[in-house]
Amino acid sequence: MSTLGIGIIGAGTIARAHLDAYAVHPEADLVAISDVNPERARAVAEEYGARRAYGDPHELLADPEVDAVSICTWNNTHAEWAIAAVRAGKHVLVEKPLARTLEEAERIQEAVAGSDRVLQVGFVRRHAPNCQVLKSFIDAGDLGEIYYAKASCIRRAGNPGGWFADKDIAGGGPLLDIGIHVLDLCWYLMGSPTAVTVSGSTYDLLGNRSNITTLPRYQVSDHDPAANSVEDMATALVRFDNGATLQIDCSYSLHAAQDSISVSVFGDKGGADLEPRLSIATEMHDSIVNVTPQIGSGTFEMEAGFQAEIAHFVDSCLGRIENLAPVGHGVEIVKILEAIYASAAQGREVALS
Ligand SMILES: NC(=O)c1ccc[n+]([C@@H]2O[C@H](COP(=O)([O-])OP(=O)(O)OC[C@H]3O[C@@H](n4cnc5c(N)ncnc54)[C@H](O)[C@@H]3O)[C@@H](O)[C@H]2O)c1
Incomplete structure (x- = not known):
């Protein structure tokens, strides 16, 4: 071997x-x-x-x-x-x-x-079983043309502090850290269309809410609860060259009633929620039908996700499969995220070249 x-x-x-x-x-x-x-x-x-x-x-x-x-x-x-x-x-x-x-x-x-x-x-999250199962439905045409996607990742008091909260080191806050996951899932499931315009807003009104100590937080290795120079939350609308749109919001700090994650895509033949749990909606014989593929919990599980990601990496390195998250995809996602920050700073929609 x-x-x-x-x-x-x-x-x-x-x-x-x-x-x-x-x-x-x-x-x-x-x-x-x-x-x-x-x-x-x-x-x-x-x-x-x-x-x-x-x-x-x-x-x-x-x-x-x-x-x-x-x-x-x-x-x-x-x-x-x-x-x-x-x-x-x-x-x-x-x-x-x-x-x-x-x-x-x-x-x-x-x-x-x-x-x-x-x-x-x-x-x-692309590699997780729930995403790969949904991708196989989409690739088979079951959702038709995907024209709308919604991505959300809300933490009420989830700023990890340390370098994550330092704009110079991290590059940005919840958008670059957690929003990126849900944005990427939508973009990947939409078939990686080219973004043409972005309209975004970011806010830093609540700070890192380090006073909230009753909720668990992601633990960065070198934690400093006082440091914070990143946004609390971000929201944006992205338009693509195929006419599709994507809406995103994400936060480290927000007066929301609960933490939540949701990823949904909508096509002309069917739609699907990937997070919080995989479920596919379509129409059959004049009825709306929800289909639930049976795959464990149906949601993202850290251990299974990383095992699938690493197995994919090993297979790619050994030349057995095509890399499903190539550098060009990383570049496109950074391009969209940077445009969201630029739009927020300028207070208007920006065009991507
Ligand atoms: N895929 C995911 O779901 C996920 C989750 C968390 C973090 N991340 C990413 O993983 C990366 C690390 O995050 P983390 O939470 O493990 O942070 P961390 O601070 O816990 O660990 C980072 C480590 O890198 C070391 N380090 C920093 N600069 C270095 C350098 N120049 N050379 C060698 N070592 C250096 C630090 O000493 C530290 O031990 C980040 O890019 C983060 O966005 C991804």
Whole structure:
């Protein structure tokens, strides 16, 4: 059996989801872990049985036993490490967002274009069973032409703090962090149309609500509850060249009655909710019929999602399948997100070139 030597760059919270998935993959061989925090790299390497730990990711990229890397660092370093990894001849799975800005994302795309390496963007929810089952219905034409999509991811008091709340490092707030997942799911299910205009608004009226301590929060590795320079919430309408529109809202802080996630797409033959639970609606014999594919809980499950994402990455690197989250998709999503921020700053609709 062929194996793939794996390196992990950034040994924080989400690296563990990658490591758990590599650990159960029969063809993944965990070689090395690196983090700018060398103690963290060492501790995580020991815990997961990696052969080597490095404080400097350049050393990991020079390790000849490493064939492929997961980049799980802060957003401001994705471009640097993705480009260095591809140039060092490694395949790359880079966490979302591909980069903070379109300029950074396009530099990564250029580096990938000049190589024969796989770069997969960490759009983990695409790989989850509920999404793949719905995609098979859509590809078979069961929903017809999709002309409208709605994406929402609301946290009432869910600013993770630390670098996630630092605009310079993260590039943005809930839009770049959690809105990206639901926006991407819609865009992927719509068949990746080209965005032509964007009208967005962002707000920062509530702050990080660090006074709310009664709800669980995503735990960033180096937490600082006081820091915050990102938006509380964002909302936007995106128009595509095929006439379709997508509406999104997302928040870290909002006076909503509950946290929620929803992803829906609507076509001329049928519609579907992907989140919070997969359900397909259509019309048969003058009746509206709801179809519920039977797939476990029908919702996104972290462990299954990361295992599917990592299995897809290994298969792509070993040349067995086509990468379903290529660098170009990461670039298009960053382009839309950047346009939402630009529209919000200018207070008007903006056109994408
Ligand atoms: N797919 C998902 O659902 C999901 C969920 C959470 C986070 N993420 C993404 O994963 C990435 C990491 O997030 P996290 O929550 O694990 O953050 P984290 O702060 O817990 O971990 C990041 C780690 O990267 C290290 N690091 C930072 N800069 C580095 C550099 N230049 N070189 C080497 N190591 C460096 C830090 O020391 C830290 O250990 C982010 O891009 C985030 O958007 C994705």
